[in-house]
Amino acid sequence: MKSKAAAKKTATAGRAKANGPKPVYGKVRLPETDQGAVVFRTDPLIIKDHYEIDYIHSYGEDSPFFTGLAQGKLMGSECTGCGYRFATPRAYCMACGGPTRWIELPLEGRVHTWTTCYFGSEAFLKETPFNLALVEFDGVNTLLLVRLLGVTEKEIRVGLPVKAKFRRLAQFKPTDVYFIPTEKA
Amino acid sequence: MRPVYMISGGLTKFTKAEPRKSFRVMVKEAFDYAMRDCPKLTLDRIDGTVVSYFSDHFTRQLMAGIMAVDMCGLVPKPSIRVEGGGSTGGLCFQEAWRHVASGWMDCVVAMGFEVMSHVNTWKGNEFIALASDTNFDYPVGGFYSGYYAMMVVRHMHEFGTTVEQMAKVSVKNHRNALHNKWAQHHYDLTVEDVRRSPMVAYPLTMLDICTMSDGAAVAILASEKVAEKLCENPVRVLAVGQGTDAMRMSDRPHGEVPLLKHEDANWYKGLKYPGVHSFRAGRMASKMAYEKAGIEDPREELDFVELHDAYTSSEIQTYEDMGLCRYGQGGKFIDAGKPELTGSLPVNPSGGLLACGHPVGATGLMQAVFAFWQLQGNIARHNDGDGSFQVKQKRGMDRRPMRGAIHSHAGTGTYVTVSILESTRSPMAFGA
Numbered sequence: 001m002k003s004k005a006a007a008k009k010t011a012t013a014g015r016a017k018a019n020g021p022k023p024v025y026g027k028v029r030l031p032e033t034d035q036g037a038v039v040f041r042t043d044p045l046i047i048k049d050h051y052e053i054d055y056i057h058s059y060g061e062d063s064p065f066f067t068g069l070a071q072g073k074l075m076g077s078e079c080t081g082c083g084y085r086f087a088t089p090r091a092y093c094m095a096c097g098g099p100t101r102w103i104e105l106p107l108e109g110r111v112h113t114w115t116t117c118y119f120g121s122e123a124f125l126k127e128t129p130f131n132l133a134l135v136e137f138d139g140v141n142t143l144l145l146v147r148l149l150g151v152t153e154k155e156i157r158v159g160l161p162v163k164a165k166f167r168r169l170a171q172f173k174p175t176d177v178y179f180i181p182t183e184k185a
Numbered sequence: 186m187r188p189v190y191m192i193s194g195g196l197t198k199f200t201k202a203e204p205r206k207s208f209r210v211m212v213k214e215a216f217d218y219a220m221r222d223c224p225k226l227t228l229d230r231i232d233g234t235v236v237s238y239f240s241d242h243f244t245r246q247l248m249a250g251i252m253a254v255d256m257c258g259l260v261p262k263p264s265i266r267v268e269g270g271g272s273t274g275g276l277c278f279q280e281a282w283r284h285v286a287s288g289w290m291d292c293v294v295a296m297g298f299e300v301m302s303h304v305n306t307w308k309g310n311e312f313i314a315l316a317s318d319t320n321f322d323y324p325v326g327g328f329y330s331g332y333y334a335m336m337v338v339r340h341m342h343e344f345g346t347t348v349e350q351m352a353k354v355s356v357k358n359h360r361n362a363l364h365n366k367w368a369q370h371h372y373d374l375t376v377e378d379v380r381r382s383p384m385v386a387y388p389l390t391m392l393d394i395c396t397m398s399d400g401a402a403v404a405i406l407a408s409e410k411v412a413e414k415l416c417e418n419p420v421r422v423l424a425v426g427q428g429t430d431a432m433r434m435s436d437r438p439h440g441e442v443p444l445l446k447h448e449d450a451n452w453y454k455g456l457k458y459p460g461v462h463s464f465r466a467g468r469m470a471s472k473m474a475y476e477k478a479g480i481e482d483p484r485e486e487l488d489f490v491e492l493h494d495a496y497t498s499s500e501i502q503t504y505e506d507m508g509l510c511r512y513g514q515g516g517k518f519i520d521a522g523k524p525e526l527t528g529s530l531p532v533n534p535s536g537g538l539l540a541c542g543h544p545v546g547a548t549g550l551m552q553a554v555f556a557f558w559q560l561q562g563n564i565a566r567h568n569d570g571d572g573s574f575q576v577k578q579k580r581g582m583d584r585r586p587m588r589g590a591i592h593s594h595a596g597t598g599t600y601v602t603v604s605i606l607e608s609t610r611s612p613m614a615f616g617a
Binding site: 041044046049051057059062065086087088090094095112113114115116117118119120121122123124125127130132133134141142143144145146147153158173174175 | 204205245305307308310311314318319320321322324325326327328330331334335336338339342383384385386387431433434435436437438439461
């Protein structure tokens with residue numbers, strides 16, 4: 001710590017030198033906050049580090065599928081080159097690379113395969129248990145991944161006839177459509 | 186392409202969480218292990234690095250690769266990062282192979298790591314699920330265990346595969362790991378234990394699924410000239426093969442099986458392939474690797490396989506993709522004990538991902554390290570003198586050198602690598 005005399009001398013010198021850098025008076029410091037840290041342990045030091053982000057997500061060329069769901073339609077793709085039909089739409093054909101056009105899919109199909117999830121990603125953990133199914137449609141070459149409702153693990157089987165249902169208020173997510181058994185399982 | 190040899194390898198013991206060390210230090214420790222195991226190799230001999238890690242989300246550190254490289258004292262030499270989901274480590278190994286095979290470099294370090302413990306397990310599952318189509322698949326319930334569960338439900342439907350057969354894979358791999366000090370889990374299990382553990386996604390239980398982990402692994406590859414000079418017991422990288430398939434399972438075609446040399450088209454009449462029951466990328470990678478290695482029948486010409494058993498189901502599916510048995514026979518293959526340590530073709534003698542864990546970017550290189558030690562006959566040397574999981578060569582000593590395959594696999598079979606490694610020691614050294 002400087003003596004009072006020394007401090008005074010510095011201050012005087014500062015005033016005398018009008019064009020030079022001004023000396024610093026008082027306290028220069030970061031403001032203190034009550035933020036603190038969530039600490040899990042200290043050796044090694046492990047703290048909570050929050051991270052969050054909102055994306056401006058464009059569905060791009062897939063957009064008509066999602067606007068279609070809001071109108072109660074299932075939109076797929078058909079290759080303009082080779083005629084291959086995709087239940088999950090794609091802009092270009094996987095078989096021949098040709099451009100595709102939009103087609104409307106039937107609203108009924110069958111369970112091609114399925115599972116019941118008792119755990120899940122954090123985003124979906126609170127929804128467990130839920131059923132996932134890949135649905136096959138007559139006249140369409142590929143499948144569609146959906147949630148399957150109204151049926152338990154014990155009741156689902158490969159080949160189960162299912163039909164599409166749509167949310168009344170669309171969220172513009174692929175879960176705007178879900179499937180239920182066509183008949184009592 | 187010129188011959189390429191693996192001259193050393195190292196790894197950290199994989200663990201659910203390693204908070205005491207950052208990824209850079211884990212890589213450095215794996216690298217130092219490899220350097221110690223090849224004393225003539227000095228830093229100035231190394232021409233460059235290939236670094237693999239899967240997810241920037243887990244690390245929350247972009248350009249982490251260069252930080253691992255500079256920690257190892259390997260700047261300002263060339264380096265590149267490789268990424269391809271679960272097969273990131275396998276792709277890294279093969280990229281290092283290309284560096285040497287092409288003549289561009291004489292000595293390259295392939296280094297991989299993953300730190301998955303900085304988020305909770307379910308957030309980690311969310312990050313992994315972002316490796317599925319984020320327009321159509323992830324928002325429906327993005328969960329990789331769910332995806333693999335759907336694939337094996339179809340396998341069960343097509344071929345009659347049972348949950349008990351899957352459980353036997355878990356029992357086998359954990360049993361193999363009982364004597365592997367590098368393994369994370371030392372579980373002496375029964376089929377009932379596997380089935381009684383909590384259901385994650387029908388039919389997969391917790392013990393059917395590998396553990397997200399922290400860890401690092403390193404493989405050092407070199408040209409023939411450098412290998413001869415620096416390593417007394419190098420292992421030849423005989424061939425590499427790779428394949429891909431569509432990201433979305435829903436897009437997988439229903440066509441015909443690409444046949445291996447020993448297979449007959451009549452075996453697969455009426456089978457719609459790959460659908461979602463098989464991994465076409467695994468078949469393509471195997472086919473390419475076998476053709477380049479001159480392997481006519483992998484059942485006879487491989488002595489062991491370290492394959493990507495992230496799920497017990499995918500191990501069974503992979504037996505078939507690799508032609509270790511016919512499509513549809515994977516369940517019977519494990520029933521017959523063939524992939525056991527004492528069977529006709531040991532699969533995952535180390536314990537695989539199920540027992541060792543799956544720090545994604547390190548996993549494919551871990552397989553390379555275990556295969557390297559196997560083919561050197563050095564398992565005991567790296568395992569406190571316990572050679573229990575050292576594979577013996579299965580046939581007469583006058584035949585070809587001992588060989589193993591390593592198989593690395595990404596998200597529902599999108600990228601798969603198969604690399605064939607061959608011993609340079611006399612087959613007699615393995616007590617054939």
